[in-house]
Structure formats: structure tokens, C-alpha cells
Amino acid sequence: MQATPEDQLDLLQLQDFELEMSRIDYQLKTLPLLADLARAERNFEDNRDLAIAASTQKSDIEEELKRSELDVEQVVERIKRDQKLLDSSDTAPKELEILINEVANLNRRKEELEEIELEIMVRIDTAVENQKSFEKARDEFASEISKLTAERDLAIATLGETRKTIEEKCQPILASLDPELLNLYKKIKESNGGVGAARLLNGKCDGCHLQINTVEITRIAEVAANEIVRCEECRRILVRI
Numbered sequence: 001m002q003a004t005p006e007d008q009l010d011l012l013q014l015q016d017f018e019l020e021m022s023r024i025d026y027q028l029k030t031l032p033l034l035a036d037l038a039r040a041e042r043n044f045e046d047n048r049d050l051a052i053a054a055s056t057q058k059s060d061i062e063e064e065l066k067r068s069e070l071d072v073e074q075v076v077e078r079i080k081r082d083q084k085l086l087d088s089s090d091t092a093p094k095e096l097e098i099l100i101n102e103v104a105n106l107n108r109r110k111e112e113l114e115e116i117e118l119e120i121m122v123r124i125d126t127a128v129e130n131q132k133s134f135e136k137a138r139d140e141f142a143s144e145i146s147k148l149t150a151e152r153d154l155a156i157a158t159l160g161e162t163r164k165t166i167e168e169k170c171q172p173i174l175a176s177l178d179p180e181l182l183n184l185y186k187k188i189k190e191s192n193g194g195v196g197a198a199r200l201l202n203g204k205c206d207g208c209h210l211q212i213n214t215v216e217i218t219r220i221a222e223v224a225a226n227e228i229v230r231c232e233e234c235r236r237i238l239v240r241i
């Protein structure tokens with residue numbers, strides 16, 4: 001195939017632009033910010049769920065406290081009732097003794113129940129503290145997500161702009177190159193890791209980086225400038241510069 005030396009150089013330029021665009025595409029996919037953002041999102045979700053769990057736990061313990069308060073109230077009521085009977089002059093002496101014992105027992109029971117009540121209150125405090133700290137962490141991660149999202153969007157927009165500029169520079173080359181040459185380049189590019197055209201530099205193909213043997217170098221030197229030369233090793237279009 002034939003192509004003017006100018007077209008061959010344009011093809012190299014196109015190749016450079018396309019490689020640059022591939023690098024940008026790779027950068028877009030592997031932005032370190034994306035990993036940071038994913039981590040912040042995971043942490044946000046974890047702390048949000050833990051805050052909900054702590055709040056549910058707090059409500060459960062509050063129910064437990066209500067029941068415990070009721071238990072204490074019932075005992076207090078019984079003590080009052082017994083006390084009334086004790087204070088009454090109608091109560092028989094035998095009954096008085098029973099009542100005195102019962103009040104003593106009830107007072108012990110009341111103390112026990114109050115003890116339980118206190119423990120429950122301490123557990124509520126712990127649950128409240130937990131909820132607060134998970135909510136604080138959740139909110140901090142939410143702010144981090146907003147910050148990272150803005151940074152990510154900016155990075156994507158900046159890289160996108162650069163890519164667009166390069167893409168625009170490719171247009172005139174794509175329009176001017178011989179379609180047959182372009183097709184050959186694209187075909188080689190697809191099967192050669194995105195590189196279809198390479199420079200012949202100091203006796204080396206900069207596509208596969210292999211040294212070209214002297215016989216081949218001599219042969220290439222004799223090939224007319226508008227003849228397309230291919231690398232013997234990688235079959236890429238070899239542009240003499």
C-alpha cells in the first residue's frame with residue numbers, strides 16, 4: 001500500500017492522539033477519588049445502619065423501663081395499702097405482725113426493683129451515647145461524600161475537556177487520510193493493543209520495541225518514501241521519521 005510521507009506522519013500523530021485518549025479513558029475509570037468515594041459511601045451506610053439499630057435498642061430499653069417503673073409502682077401501692085392497715089386501729093394484733101413482715105418484704109423488693117430500674121437507665125444512656133456517636137460519624141461521612149463527589153465531578157469534567165480537545169484535533173486527520181490506509185491502521189490497532197502505527201527509531205520499532213535486523217533495515221532504506229512499510233515482528237505500520 002502507498003501513502004505520502006505526510007500522510008504517514010499524520011497517521012503517527014493520530015496514533016499519539018488516540019493513545020492519549022485511551023490513557024484519559026483509563027484515568028477516568030481508575031480515579032483514586034472513586035475508591036475514596038466508595039469507601040466513604042460504605043462507611044456512611046454502616047454508621048447510618050448502626051445509628052438506626054442503636055435507636056431501636058434505645059426504644060426497646062425505654063419500654064423495659066416503663067415495665068420496671070410499673071413494677072415499682074405496684075410495690076409502692078401495696079406498701080401504702082399495708083401501711084394504711086398498720087395505721088388503722090381496727091387491725092387485729094395477729095394481723096399486724098403479718099403486715100409488718102409483708103411491708104419489710106415489700107420494701108426489700110422495692111429496693112431490688114429500683115436497682116433494676118437504675119441499671120436500665122444506665123443502659124438507655126449507653127444506647128443514647130451510641131446513637132449520637134453513630135449519627136455524628138454518619139453525618140461526617142455524608143459531608144465527605146459531598147466533598148468527594150464535587151471533586152470527582154470536577155476531575156471528570158477536566159479530563160473530559162482535555163479528551164474533547166484531542167478528539168477535535170483528530171477530526172481533520174481522520175477526514176484527510178486515505179480511507180484504505182485508515183482501515184489498515186484500525187485493523188492492526190485492534191489486534192495489537194491499540195497501537196497500529198509505530199515509529200522507526202534508531203533501527204528499532206517503537207511499537208514492539210524490537211531491534212530490526214540489518215538486512216531488513218537495508219531493505220527498508222531502499223523502499224520508496226510513499227510505500228507503506230510494516231514491522232516484520234509486530235506487523236504494525238512502520239513510519240520512517
Ligand SMILES: [Zn+2]
Nearest residue numbers: 205208231234
Ligand atoms: Zn514492531
